[in-house]
């Protein structure tokens with residue numbers, strides 16, 4: 001069920017992203033205004049959330065596809081926790097990379 | 105008659121292909137999104153930190169990239185796949201609530217409409233920028 | 236004597252708005268091997284003869300006594316009570332509800348017709364050719380699928396079945412899988428076409444809810460993933476054949 005929630009959120013973000021990028025591509029000045037805006041720490045934090053969401057959706061998707069092709073059906077509980085751990089691990093690393101961008 | 109059609113139930117194979125393509129596009133998107141994130145954010149941030157550019161994101165770099173065929177192809181593929189994957193996912197979620205047959209078709213049509221519109225608008229923005 | 240309190244969801248008594256209501260039964264528990272079904276039988280005999288539930292074999296073979304105990308699908312005859320010495324309002328309490336998704340006939344009795352109807356939607360699969368138990372489920376997962384007793388616990392536990400009333404459900408999909416093991420050729424193709432859509436195997440979200448409750452160790456999730464792979468093979472083969480026929 002989380003897969004649908006994260007999927008729907010990402011679909012919503014997709015259109016926001018397309019809209020903003022389309023607008024900002026109008027020229028160098030608009031582009032710069034937009035990029036100034038999104039460099040605000042608040043956006044960096046939101047970006048990290050986005051990364052976590054994408055990671056979760058992708059890794060969980062891979063987990064489901066593995067199960068569907070017959071891998072790990074008998075150990076599905078550990079499959080689930082491995083995917084969660086991988087998501088949390090990579091997301092934490094991304095956050096670590098972005099910390100200087102948040103507090104500058 | 106009713107009995108016969110009842111037993112001859114067959115799932116429309118279109119539904120199968122949408123399910124199958126959802127998986128295929130999902131796998132492709134993992135690769136494409138990684139590339140996308142790398143070129144648009146981390147590569148530029150690296151350059152910024154190395155002192156090669158004075159802002160983390162620079163218009164000229166983006167514009168320059170978009171003159172190269174590889175990047176244009178990457179962006180178009182990403183656009184197409186992400187719209188399909190996203191809207192097909194939304195459709196699956198909506199249709200699982202089992203709306204009436206008429207509404208189902210309306211859902212599908214409007215999602216296709218949204219997808220095509222978003223694709224065209226973004227395509228035009230890209231073309232304008234490239235030219 | 237040890238004692239337990241049953242909170243039973245009772246349905247089908249008309250009244251103002253014909254709503255379900257919880258009713259409390261205090262039941263003595265004579266032995267450590269007493270089951271939920273024993274308690275239900277005691278309550279019907281000593282407290283309320285109109286309490287409606289179904290049972291037959293009492294040993295987990297017929298699949299008629301399925302209910303939900305504290306929210307989890309189970310066979311009443313295979314669920315042991317855990318009473319305590321305390322009695323009265325201090326006695327441990329369990330909630331007993333009918334299965335979900337299947338329509339309620341009365342109290343804990345649900346109508347099994349939807350289970351049969353789902354199997355009838357599979358061309359060439361009869362609910363009468365009930366596969367004989369092989370007793371080998373410990374070593375062979377595919378043989379275990381043949382041990383299904385059509386109790387409906389898996390369907391009640393399934394989120395997808397709860398959301399989409401057209402979904403074939405784990406029990407019927409297990410039947411489809413068993414039928415495919417037994418036959419090949421055009422009949423198999425028909426079954427695969429029937430389970431190929433969002434109402435069939437590809438509608439499954441791989442949540443393992445059915446597998447968690449099955450009293451026979453059938454693992455419907457495993458059977459359904461095998462169906463998915465077969466559907467993929469069939470559809471890809473179809474595509475290749477049509478494209479080679481059109482010379483493309």
Ligand code: SF4
Nearest residue numbers: 383384386387389449
């Ligand atoms: S698969 Fe298991 S839970 Fe489902 S109907 Fe058969 S025996 Fe019952």
Ligand code: FES
Nearest residue numbers: 293295298300312
């Ligand atoms: S009474 Fe037969 S399975 Fe419980």
